[in-house]
Amino acid sequence: MTHRVLIISPHFPPINAADHQRVRMSLPYFKEFGWKPHILTVRPEFIEGVNDSLLAKTIPQHIPVTYTKALPFQYTKHLGIGSLGLRCFPYLLQAGDRLLSQTKFDLIYFSTTVFITMALGARWYRRFNIPYVLDFQDPWLSDYYEKSGLSPPGGRLKYKFSQLQAEILEPIAVSNVNHIISVSPEYPKTLQQRYKHLKAEQFTVLPFGAPESDFEQLPSLNIQQQIFNPKDGKRHWVYVGAVGNIMSFALRVLFLGIQSQRRQNPEVWESIKLHFVGTSYASDHRAVKTVEPIAKELGVADLVEEYPYRIPYFEALQTLIDSDAILLIGSDDPGYTASKLYPCILAKKPILAIFHQQSSVIKILNKCRAGRAITFTSGNQPGDLLNQITAELNWFLSLQKGYQPETDWSAFKAYTAKEMTRQQCCIFDLSLN
Template sequence: MHEDYYEEKLDPNLAALLPEGLRVEKVAAFQVSKPRFIGDIGLRGFFQLYKKAKRIIREEQIDFLYIPIPSFYVALLGRWLHFSTGVKYGIDYIDPWVHHFAGSDRMFSRHWFSTKLSSFLEPIAVKRASLITGVAEGYYGGVKDRNPHLLEKAVFGAMPYGGEMIDYQKVNTLSIEPYLFRRNEKFQLVYAGAMLPKAYGPLEQIFKVIADHPQQFSDLEIHFIGTGKLANDSNSFNIKPIAKKFGLWKTVVFEYPQRIPYLDVLIHLRAADGIFILGSTEPHYTPSKVYQGVMSGKPVFAVLHQESQALKVLQQARAGVVIAFDGEAGLDTISENFSATFEQYRKFVKEFSTEQVDIGAFEQYSAYAVTRQLASLIDLAVEKNS
């Protein structure tokens, strides 16, 4: 979609990260109506995307169409374009589509309608798909359960986000300074990115320990960036109410709900003493944030499900300290071990050197390796459905 039609704040620096000579096609979209009836960019530009994609597929003999979601509505383009052109297509589940939110069981609520609509549209979109991917199997596992016919005709593959060291090198060429917080005498950690739906239980355990040991954590600051309910709302706090509940707001815990540009995130990671990674009570947490934290050159403190792939990679890389817990049943493990483990982490930070990190442990999550994996999956999907 053309950038003029997005509601979110744009990040022009991202364009500088694209390879030279990369061809980018853009289409228009319908403007957001007043009152705001349809806001989703994928829905507002759906027909424009279809028209241009159909022309390119036919004129240039495109073999495969790969559609990342969200926006979830654009997944329907695959089925429609397959019908009109015969092109094979795949869908990448960056987020699960059919998702039961808190409140989904309350009839006629917003979440109820959302779950019903996604349950209706997803089978239509994936019916002729040749490839289904996601950052971890947990993101698309339900697709196989709901659409068992895909097991015979489609290829499935877990493919986490890749990290690119060039991005961090690019940061050094930009005149961007951290603006959400300033360096001081405190021990500062940064958590950057959205909160996972089932990460609040572990977070409450952590906040409770910090509140119960005010002397031990008197010098600690944790800065949560981009954790709000809405990407562009600076007041859509998710962390603040929990921090206030434990008396930590604006003393230990700080939240900046609004999303900030990608390169700005990297600047703030580099400005901190360490990176805070928080998983959830579900095991399918991928190493993408861990990889990002390690490439920032900062030691990582992580609280992760014991079956998380991120835990194993972080330990192999010798890049941080981890508390592992066993889902909902193991939340007490966090409160029992947090205080002592955090002191281990302080010592780890003092002795930390980037030279001790085994970056090879992350090789499979590099942008190059992940792209190679995607190319192999597409080849398999085309061959299986030829």
Template sequence: MKKILIITPHYPPSNLAAVHRSRLFAQHLPAFGWEPIILTVHEDFYEEELDWNLHKLLPAGQRIEKVRAYPVTRPRLIGDIGLRAFFQLRKKALALVQKEKIAFVYIPIPSFYVSLIGPYLQRKTGVRYGIDYIDPWVHVFPGSDRVFSRHWFSTKLAKWLEPKAVKSASLITGVAEGYYKGVLDRNPHLQRCVTGAMPYGGEAADHSGLKQLQLKPYLFEANSKLQFVYAGAMLPKAYGPLEEIFKAIAAHRDLFEQVAFHFIGTGKTPNDPQGYNIKALAEHYGLWQTVVFEYPKRIPYLDVLIHLEAADAVFILGSTEPHYTPSKTYQGVLSKKPILAVLHSASTAVAVLEQSRAGVVLAFDGAAAVSAISHGFVEQFTRFQLFRNAFKPEEVDQQTFAQYSAKEVTRTLASLLDKAMA
């Protein structure tokens, strides 16, 4: 067994979505010859609510090392836990590499600043390291063009720090190739290092564990309406397609009178129950609390799965970018619900959904074709109703999704790690 140190400031019982990346990698890496050691921050220093049910899903005996962090000040000057625990993580990581004969250090980002520990360890010990892009680091946010604004500073800092972090990396990975392609373009020397894309993997065992915990849905109750669930954060460039969908629903109210779309965990911040992102748009089209319902606060992962299973169908919304991956549809398949999706036509999820008979897709050709969504949505929704009436979960081609299981995704990571070590 080769030892791999995974530095991830958030880990269960944190309820942040990114923890599943490290959790599922660590769960399956031993099957491919890698023994994980998790280096994280103690949960006492997390700002988000804790999810101890998620903690119960961790493998027995998994080695987890925890450090302290500087507390959040009031007023809140520094919230990023990667900054608050940077020196503690760096010190502990160095000690582990020197003592444990660590073969590789793997750093999922964000927190982006933690990636700077990689080159530090490489200089001190010669250990190889890799960075996994769960989100792009150098990113132009709305408002980044306003000089001296918060987003302007963030973009400038990212452009300055990222080259330092990746300078001596042996491996660059990401949820999709588009997440790290810009890194390779900005740092031509990285063409020599190993790269690879791995989507989030679905874990069937997470669904089977729900019965043991006896959890119940609490955001909505079963009724005569056709209830859709969209679970997860809103993609920054998904609001245009969403508005076209609301426009279509508002123009055909009679067709959607017995339909409810529940948006769960779509708020501006994880813990704010009033941080609505969709409410104003729904109100504008007169759909709020009749067809459209939003629960902004992020709820625990297993609670999300319970609500997916309580729903009649799963709603998936991509954006004007083609990065939406089939793995994100896998939760809908595992919940045994039919899927209605609106996706960029270049997304690989389009073909997978249709070929597997898991759902119905409205595909559009990027930002230039957003306006066409309002015309096509009603037609695809009508098609979906017919599809749902004949839907049988056992007839979904599970083999189509095999490559998106957490174990197969981890197999890809292990292969990349072996190449990076060669």
């Protein structure tokens, strides 16, 4: 028997937004596990971001998609409203009401970081008696920036407004939720402490699936990345992804290690270039560099090139493929998990990760033997890790060009998109019971 699931994912291809990844990677396998998906999303022209037409072509053609409007950003920005959630909420509400009235769905699944749309789950449960599942890919209501004293992305005023929304809407969203999926084991702990009616059996920790199929088709796309020339004789170390203030500790560890190592062997570093790509959360002229200032502070700015703008998804994969080594920079938040880990492993390049010791990235990286990791705790200072980072940098420098890690691919199978979709559908099945 096949069941129908309505998937709410306002960021969806062809917009290159990170929070469509779970849905996109699951779509080819839902039918195999007994589920027929229908996507409810926002039309691409209403979404601020990198338009990636190649990404849209990876979506199976038979999947029905209902597109809805949102208030245009070019008008609402003058009122200080840029959030897609606020701009699309009434349209998603209307479109969802119509779909659920006209078609029988067995389950509603919210897979998005446009968190305020999750409040619609409680409304639709009351009106249509359809169970719903929430997928928390990041924390919604959080006191992290208040405790750390760091400046949040977008500034404190914007962040306080988003947190006010969370204080109001998160309790509504979880009031009648059937199950909650989380990419991090820390989120379930926080939510159970905050909402006493939620039980441990209502949570499943489920990372994103690895995009194997994307790497399989990458050679046929003939993508040319524009970040560096892989044939210029230099060795290019690459990091792809946003860099917020929460990652400044790991960056300081890295640059402090380079500073120390270069003093001892300056000639070795003449051929090394570090590239940080897509580091800003903004996608337009508001994008600012956050890595180069730290590199300058620690005297290694001449080795570092930062491209703060987001690049199309497949170009980002090609940048990893063309690199000589991959850097993974982690947050000082123990609950942070990096979905970008799997593409880095699939690129088959040496990996150096700097993460909090409680991050799931460390567990996965070690289990698959796909790279080297330096871990820290909340009480560490960058200098405490100097011996570790210099040892790992020496290892990086000793590798021959073209080196591939001896990854345990049998262990990696547990993180493939198909396996993650199977686990997803098991959760869906339980939600019906």
